[in-house]
Amino acid sequence: MDAPPNLTPHFHDEMAHLKARLLVMAGAAEEQVRDAMRALVDRDHAMAERVLTGDEAINQLHIEIDERCFQLLALHQPVATDLRVVVSAVKINSDLERVGDFAINIGEATLRYLEHPSVKPLVDIPRMADIAQGMLRDALDAYVRQDTVLAQNVLDRDDSLDGLKDQVFRDLLGFMCSNKMTQPALDLLLISRHLERIGDHATNIAEEAIFIVSGLDIRHHGREGGAPTV
Amino acid sequence: MDAPPNLTPHFHDEMAHLKARLLVMAGAAEEQVRDAMRALVDRDHAMAERVLTGDEAINQLHIEIDERCFQLLALHQPVATDLRVVVSAVKINSDLERVGDFAINIGEATLRYLEHPSVKPLVDIPRMADIAQGMLRDALDAYVRQDTVLAQNVLDRDDSLDGLKDQVFRDLLGFMCSNKMTQPALDLLLISRHLERIGDHATNIAEEAIFIVSGLDIRHHGREGGAPTV
Numbered sequence: 001m002d003a004p005p006n007l008t009p010h011f012h013d014e015m016a017h018l019k020a021r022l023l024v025m026a027g028a029a030e031e032q033v034r035d036a037m038r039a040l041v042d043r044d045h046a047m048a049e050r051v052l053t054g055d056e057a058i059n060q061l062h063i064e065i066d067e068r069c070f071q072l073l074a075l076h077q078p079v080a081t082d083l084r085v086v087v088s089a090v091k092i093n094s095d096l097e098r099v100g101d102f103a104i105n106i107g108e109a110t111l112r113y114l115e116h117p118s119v120k121p122l123v124d125i126p127r128m129a130d131i132a133q134g135m136l137r138d139a140l141d142a143y144v145r146q147d148t149v150l151a152q153n154v155l156d157r158d159d160s161l162d163g164l165k166d167q168v169f170r171d172l173l174g175f176m177c178s179n180k181m182t183q184p185a186l187d188l189l190l191i192s193r194h195l196e197r198i199g200d201h202a203t204n205i206a207e208e209a210i211f212i213v214s215g216l217d218i219r220h221h222g223r224e225g226g227a228p229t230v
Numbered sequence: 231m232d233a234p235p236n237l238t239p240h241f242h243d244e245m246a247h248l249k250a251r252l253l254v255m256a257g258a259a260e261e262q263v264r265d266a267m268r269a270l271v272d273r274d275h276a277m278a279e280r281v282l283t284g285d286e287a288i289n290q291l292h293i294e295i296d297e298r299c300f301q302l303l304a305l306h307q308p309v310a311t312d313l314r315v316v317v318s319a320v321k322i323n324s325d326l327e328r329v330g331d332f333a334i335n336i337g338e339a340t341l342r343y344l345e346h347p348s349v350k351p352l353v354d355i356p357r358m359a360d361i362a363q364g365m366l367r368d369a370l371d372a373y374v375r376q377d378t379v380l381a382q383n384v385l386d387r388d389d390s391l392d393g394l395k396d397q398v399f400r401d402l403l404g405f406m407c408s409n410k411m412t413q414p415a416l417d418l419l420l421i422s423r424h425l426e427r428i429g430d431h432a433t434n435i436a437e438e439a440i441f442i443v444s445g446l447d448i449r450h451h452g453r454e455g456g457a458p459t460v
Contacts, residue, residue, distance in 0.1 A: 059450035070317060077307040087300060090320055173412060182407045186419075220289035 011076045018068050018089055019144045025061040025096045026140040030133055032058065032103035033198060037129040040110045040191065041122055048114065051107030058100035065093045081212060088208040092143060095201040099136065102194040109187040109194070116184040119175055125188065128164050128195040131157060135202035142209040154206035161199040168192040241306045248298050248319055249374045255291040255326045256370040260363050262288065262333035263428060267359040270340045270421065271352055278344065281337030288330035295323045311442060318438040322373060325431040329366065332424040339417040339424075346414040349405055355418065358394050358425040361387060365432035372439040384436035391429040398422040 032054055039048035069090045072078065078086055135154050142151035169189060176185045207219055262284055269278035299320045302308065308316055365384050372381035399419060406415045437449055 063450065070313065073303065073317065074309050074313055079304050083300065083304055087303070087320060090317060091324060094321060094324065173416070176406060176416075177412045182403060182412075186403070186406075186416075189416075220293065 008076075011072075011078070011082075014068075014072055014076070015078075015082065015085065018065070018072065018086070021061065021065050021068065022089060022092060022096070023140055023144060025058060025065060025093070026136060028057045028061065029096045029099040029103065030136055032100055033106070033129065033133055033136075036103045036106040036110060037126060039107065040113065041126055043114055043118075045111070045114055048107045048110045052104055052111075055100050055104055058097060062093060062097040062100075065089065069093070084212045088143065088212055091208055092140075092205050095204050099198050099201050102198050105194050106191050109190045113184050113187040113191075116181065119172070119181050119184045119188060122188075124164050124168050124171075125192055125195065128161060128168070128192055131161050131164070132195045132198040132202065135161070135199050136205070139202040139205035139209065142206055143212070146209065146213050148210050148213045151206040151209040154202055158199050158203045161196055165192045165196040238306075241302075241308070241312075244298075244302055244306070245312065245315065248295070248302065248316070251291065251295050251298065252319060252322060252326070253370060253374060255288060255295060255323070256366060258287045258291065259326045259329040259333065260366055262330055263336070263359065263363055263366075263425075266333045266336040266340060267356060269337060270343065271356055273344055273348075275341070275344055278337045278340045282334055282341075285330050285334055288327060292323060292327040292330075295319065299323070314442045318373065318442055321438055322370075322435050325434050329428050329431050332428050335424045336421050339420045343414050343417040343421075346411065349402070349411050349414045349418060352418075354394050354398050354401070355422055355425070358391060358398070358422055361391050361394070362425045362428040362432065365391070365429050366435070369432040369435035369439065372436055373442070376439065376443050378440050378443045381436040381439040384432055388429050388433045391426055395422045395426040 032051055035047055035054065036051045038044065039051060069086050072086050073083075135157050138150055139154045141147065142154060169192065172185045172189050172192075176182050210218055262281055265277055265284065266281045268274065269281060299316050302316050303313075365387050368380055369384045371377065372384060399422065402415045402419050402422075406412050
């Protein structure tokens with residue numbers, strides 16, 4: 001008797017390849033975020049410019065992975081956990097593309113920021129970037145390895161990111177009121193907001209990882225309604 | 231000979247019901263945005279509070295529609311256009327849930343805003359809300375009716391929304407620098423940004439509508455990289 005279509009070796013290869021491509025895309029998105037932060041911290045105008053045009057690979061991967069998911073669904077008609085993995089890949093693909101967009105937003109805000117003298121030494125924002133990048137990396141690992149403990153760990157870190165962003169906002173609002181450095185302070189506010197949103201996308205990915213394994217939809221349970229406030 | 235599983239009347243009923251539920255969700259999201267704007271314009275504290283707790287229906291629909299898509303894929307294994315409609319529904323569902331989140335963000339910023347006297351008469355922000363809500367409505371209609379002309383029309387309107395947001399930012403930055411009304415002006419900036427993001431989600435939905443009909447992936451073609459700047 002033949003194996004059902006979704007259990008062929010070919011199908012498993014395709015599934016492994018889908019996950020591998022998502023990891024490549026996550027790596028590309030993470031690199032864009034890292035470069036954007038380096039441009040900000042090192043005041044490196046040329047690097048910020050490179051970030052602005054550096055999303056071509058991510059955009060190509062976005063289309064390729066979407067098509068790959070579509071083909072997998074059409075040709076192999078996966079069920080149960082395999083189906084969840086593919087549907088989650090569609091969503092994670094969107095999340096990663098948004099992360100790439102936020103990296104560009106950070107690059108754009110950085111270019112404006114570099115037109116002015118420094119508002120203040122940058123401490124909390126690079127910390128936010130470290131947290132967001134770590135969350136992203138671990139969320140992808142959790143999805144690929146179906147590791148719910150790691151996924152839950154990503155969710156737990158989102159609070160520290162939100163807390164840092166609130167702190168950055170309070171600090172910079174003070175600067176805006178007292179020093180008249182409105183535009184550069186606003187750009188830092190925006191950057192911290194973009195970083196926090198990257199953490200939100202990592203959180204989405206981690207929730208997908210948990211959903212695949214447990215079938216338990218943890219979204220909208222025990223979390224405040226709405227995206228973060230500011 | 232039996233019809234293939236994905237052509238049974240039952241399947242068509244399920245597909246029609248899926249679209250109907252997405253329209254209900256879009257209506258609920260739009261209502262939250264409308265109430266949040268009314269709270270801002272009318273300085274209605276109680277209404278802003280209601281928006282903050284008014285996302286329960288949207289969250290329930292988010293989970294229900296996701297599950298509905300999953301069941302459709304698992305039980306009926308749709309192909310071709312039907313498969314695209316279901317995969318798009320997964321994405322549109324996420325977009326609508328984000329719109330609901332932004333309505334809450336607007337409600338939160340409104341509550342802070344109402345603690346201060348008015349910064350200025352609100353003209354451009356209500357206009358932005360009208361445009362964003364119209365885009366959202368039409369994007370859903372374009373998806374449900376597979377109307378690519380209407381979908382393209384939604385994409386075209388996104389530029390006017392972006393332009394208005396840039397104008398609001400310029401105006402309010404002036405206020406922040408000259409009048410020291412930093413916090414309320416910042417809250418209006420955030421609200422205009424949320425509205426512009428709602429337009430982005432409407433744009434995503436319109437792109438899905440075009441993709442279903444044409445199979446042509448118009449994302450990442452002829453558009454500036456990255457989400458809007460500020």
